Amino acid sequence: MAREQEQLPPLHGNAYRSPEAYEVECEQLFPKAWISVTTGMVVPEPGDVFPCTVAGLSLLVVRGRDHEIRVFYNLCRHRGAPLLTEPCRQTSGLLTCPYHAWSYRLDGQLYKAPHFDRLDAQAPTTKEQQELGLIQLRSALWRDIVFINIDGQADPFEAFIAPLDARLSPWSAELLQPLGSKEYDIQANWKLVAENFIDAWHLPFVHPELTRGMAPLLAVEDVCLNADLFGFVMPQGYGERSGVEHRATPVFPDLPPERSATIEVWCIFPNTLILVEPDNQQVITVRPQSATHSQETFADYLPGAPVSETERESMLAFSQHINEQDKRLLEAMQPARAMPVGDQTQLNRSWDQAVSRFQLRWRQCMDAAGKDGTPPASD
Ligand code: FES
Ligand SMILES: [Fe+2]
Numbered sequence: 001m002a003r004e005q006e007q008l009p010p011l012h013g014n015a016y017r018s019p020e021a022y023e024v025e026c027e028q029l030f031p032k033a034w035i036s037v038t039t040g041m042v043v044p045e046p047g048d049v050f051p052c053t054v055a056g057l058s059l060l061v062v063r064g065r066d067h068e069i070r071v072f073y074n075l076c077r078h079r080g081a082p083l084l085t086e087p088c089r090q091t092s093g094l095l096t097c098p099y100h101a102w103s104y105r106l107d108g109q110l111y112k113a114p115h116f117d118r119l120d121a122q123a124p125t126t127k128e129q130q131e132l133g134l135i136q137l138r139s140a141l142w143r144d145i146v147f148i149n150i151d152g153q154a155d156p157f158e159a160f161i162a163p164l165d166a167r168l169s170p171w172s173a174e175l176l177q178p179l180g181s182k183e184y185d186i187q188a189n190w191k192l193v194a195e196n197f198i199d200a201w202h203l204p205f206v207h208p209e210l211t212r213g214m215a216p217l218l219a220v221e222d223v224c225l226n227a228d229l230f231g232f233v234m235p236q237g238y239g240e241r242s243g244v245e246h247r248a249t250p251v252f253p254d255l256p257p258e259r260s261a262t263i264e265v266w267c268i269f270p271n272t273l274i275l276v277e278p279d280n281q282q283v284i285t286v287r288p289q290s291a292t293h294s295q296e297t298f299a300d301y302l303p304g305a306p307v308s309e310t311e312r313e314s315m316l317a318f319s320q321h322i323n324e325q326d327k328r329l330l331e332a333m334q335p336a337r338a339m340p341v342g343d344q345t346q347l348n349r350s351w352d353q354a355v356s357r358f359q360l361r362w363r364q365c366m367d368a369a370g371k372d373g374t375p376p377a378s379d
Contacts, residue, residue, distance in 0.1 A: 011359050013342040016189040022291035028369030030055040031150035034160050036272040036285035039299040040144040041178040047090040054287040064106040071148050072134040078102050108134035143173045163225040171252045171276040180316040181299040188330040190288040197273040198354035200232050206325050222353040230357045231266035250304035251278045269361050298323050
């Protein structure tokens with residue numbers, strides 16, 4: 001049982017503030033993992049493009065004519081200009097570089113380069129078109145979450161996610177309908193954002209709107225499928241959304257009785273966070289920007305048919321209100337962790353098991369990289 005898990009001292013504050021630690025993460029941790037970058041919801045139509053930065057990489061998430069989502073480096077193959085910097089819909093079906101107007105198809109293939117051969121104005125040859133396409137990253141889509149593996153060496157995504165896919169199968173992914181999404185800029189280390197999501201204890205204090213007494217919270221159970229897939233489960237009565245209790249939203253129809261009134265909250269290490277309840281899925285993909293800055297896509301889903309516009313807006317507003325409470329808290333924690341005494345903290349044996357698992361996994365990754373996550377002697 002999780003309560004018997006070995007208690008470790010919390011990560012040193014350096015892990016949350018040091019540019020050097022962040023650099024090691026960018027070189028050794030993120031490239032080897034399956035990290036999420038956003039959700040399919042942000043690129044719903046062919047030609048939709050979502051540029052983003054994650055772990056020092058400038059990327060383009062693109063919905064193709066075939067409705068497939070591909071992820072490319074945001075790097076023109078001529079002289080390296082980024083193709084796009086803002087989300088947009090390319091109705092032309094082309095991604096055109098602003099520098100010398102090379103254009104690429106939505107599947108990444110080079111299409112045209114004006115005056116490629118200068119005087120005779122020939123287009124690039126077929127061979128050149130194939131060789132000078134955008135560089136695509138290995139990617140996967142699961143429950144509408146867009147994952148990438150930067151070094152191309154991770155286990156197949158299907159194998160990686162299989163235990164959680166099986167666990168969440170009663171919340172049928174085929175039924176998911178987008179409710180809405182929002183981008184957040186958070187002045188806090190990505191690990192604080194992830195740890196907060198799997199911290200059940202903060203719920204009644206940071207989100208009093210969710211509180212229906214402590215009893216359901218006391219029934220929280222830690223869950224762990226393996227070193228990369230862990231979180232907690234709690235009775236649903238706890239998390240009902242104020243003001244929309246009487247909505248007639250659809251529920252996942254295949255939930256067995258023992259799952260029909262629970263909320264499951266999972267971290268897919270390192271940066272993907274997912275919550276499912278009988279009538280809802282929420283996802284956060286945390287994109288590390290620096291040691292002290294993160295961005296995230298926050299996305300909300302319903303099973304089955306969409307609800308009325310009024311109800312949709314009400315539900316989204318409430319979810320986002322809760323997320324903004326977390327953002328305020330996280331942005332206050334970041335500078336506190338930078339104080340010399342910021343390391344004198346203690347995980348709680350009764351509550352912080354999921355956070356402890358997250359930190360244990362981070363330490364394992366640092367150890368594997370030959371970095372133990374401890375601060376330099378001068379710190
Ligand atoms: S850098 Fe893109 S066309 Fe020259
Ligand atoms: Fe929270």
